[in-house]
Amino acid sequence: MAWLNGRLAGVRIGDLWPALGAFAVLVPVLVAGGRAFDSLGTGDAVSRAIGAHPARVRTLAIVASVVLSATCVVAAGPIGFLGLLAAVAAQRIAGRAHRRSLVVAAAVGATTLLVADTVGQALWAPAETPVGILTGIAGVPLLLWGIRSLGSGTKRQGK
DSSP: OGGGGOOOTTOOHHHHHHHHHHHHHHHHHHHHTHHHHHHHTTOHHHHHHTTOOHHHHHHHHHHHHHHHHHHHHHHHOOOTTHHHHHHHHHHHHHOSOHHHHHHHHHHHHHHHHHHHHHHHHHHTTTSOOOHHHHHHHHHHHHHHHHHHHHHHHHHHHHO
């Protein structure tokens, strides 16, 4: 039952090898394809005109996302809002260029997870609050703030 809330307490290094392997293979591929991901924001016609293949890029993004997410969920359980929060924070920090924001999102997600786990261990020690509950509680207001900030920044740039 604890796995359903996302928990790092019982995770052993052996549980992490699939996630680390997927990370080591897919993140460099995603970073190298940053320009192709950026081209998707211009629309399919423009993306094709500059040499990208939108269908292939989308397929790569979906497959990489599913593999990375699945291997992490298998190791620690579902940890709500972390991926969304990390992506929004990364765009606020690094801008919308995918080469930078992918790396920043990974760092923000890892840092947020470690902070939430540390807080979860300290709140009611020796009992531990599952990290998924804490990221859900903290993630909702932070995610709403981030989305609102991105929306207002876009409006200002468009004027």
